[in-house]
Amino acid sequence: DIQMTQSPSSLSASVGDRVTITCRxxxxxxxxxxxxxxxxGKVPKLLIHVASTLQSGVPSxxxxxxxxxxxxxTISSLQPEDVATYYCQKYNTAPFTFGPGTKVDIQ
Amino acid sequence: xxxxxxxxxxxxxxxGSLRLxxxxxxFTFSNYAMSWVRQAPGKGLEWVSGISGSGSTxxxxxxxxxxxxxxxxxxxxxxxxQMNSLTVADTAVYYCAKTYNDxxxxxWGQGTLVTVSS
Numbered sequence: 001d002i003q004m005t006q007s008p009s010s011l012s013a014s015v016g017d018r019v020t021i022t023c024r025x026x027x028x029x030x031x032x033x034x035x036x037x038x039x040x041g042k043v044p045k046l047l048i049h050v051a052s053t054l055q056s057g058v059p060s061x062x063x064x065x066x067x068x069x070x071x072x073x074t075i076s077s078l079q080p081e082d083v084a085t086y087y088c089q090k091y092n093t094a095p096f097t098f099g100p101g102t103k104v105d106i107q
Numbered sequence: 108x109x110x111x112x113x114x115x116x117x118x119x120x121x122x123g124s125l126r127l128x129x130x131x132x133x134f135t136f137s138n139y140a141m142s143w144v145r146q147a148p149g150k151g152l153e154w155v156s157g158i159s160g161s162g163s164t165x166x167x168x169x170x171x172x173x174x175x176x177x178x179x180x181x182x183x184x185x186x187x188x189q190m191n192s193l194t195v196a197d198t199a200v201y202y203c204a205k206t207y208n209d210x211x212x213x214x215w216g217q218g219t220l221v222t223v224s225s
Contacts (some may be wrong), residue, residue: 001169012133034211036152043215044144044152049208087152094166096142098152 001029004090012105015091019021019075023088028068032092038101039084047086048073059097065097080106109133109192109214116219119193123223127188129203129216137161140206143188145178145199146218152205155201156188157210170196193223 003026015018023033031051036044046055048064051071061076075082083106088099115127129141142157156177157166165177176189186203200218207213 014214032209035149036212043202043217044209044212046211046213049211055207055213082141085151089152089211094210095168096154096166096210098108098144098154098158101151 001089001095002029002097003012004088004097005098006086006088006102008102009100010103010105012107013078014107015078015080017078017081019078019104021073021086021104023066023071023073023099025069025090029090029092031067032090033064033066033071034091036087036089036098037082037084038087042074044087050053075104078104078106111205111214111216113201113203113216113219116201116221118222118224120225121223123192123193124189124191125193125221127190127201127203127219127221129186129188130201131184131186136203137181140210141179141186142204142206142212143186144202144204144212144215145167145197145221146202147196147199150199151197154210157206158186178215190221193215193221195223197221198223 033051035048038044052064085101110132143155158177174192179186202218203216204212206215
């Protein structure tokens, strides 16, 4: 099965900073990559699918890129409400594995 | 408005069984695949199982294959997860999730807690 990794596992940044999270698949998955945000105590929320397509209603400061095995989620200007854990997920074939998550805090 | 409501969680002894249900509303249920995703306390998300809109195709994570069975009743807009031979490692909040496109999940229920303990 394809394994998903994320780096870093956690980060702390200041409001207004540009934040980049990396997701790597152990084999190529084309663009079948989604990103989710889970705020503390809340249900996961879909941010991006097809690696770079922003889900309706998601702020434009979020963006995604990549294809094949290497993907990134970028927050162009970190806001206090972005404190959350971010997960990537592959969905080309089953199993539809999630990455281990990246916890984002405000400094 | 899409709404997913899970039920059936609780405390069960190792080796026991539980059946989770997820009642859906606000969309044409039979048109969408559905999945179960779980989250152990303090841990990340783990995809567990998925089922096509017709119910003809099912998928399982290796960790639950042979023990869990996913099914759906499109006449009742409900998806189920039958969980047998439960172990402590199955302790988690179980989320029901609706697919948006392929197995991307655009709506999630609030989750139901399954605790496996003696």
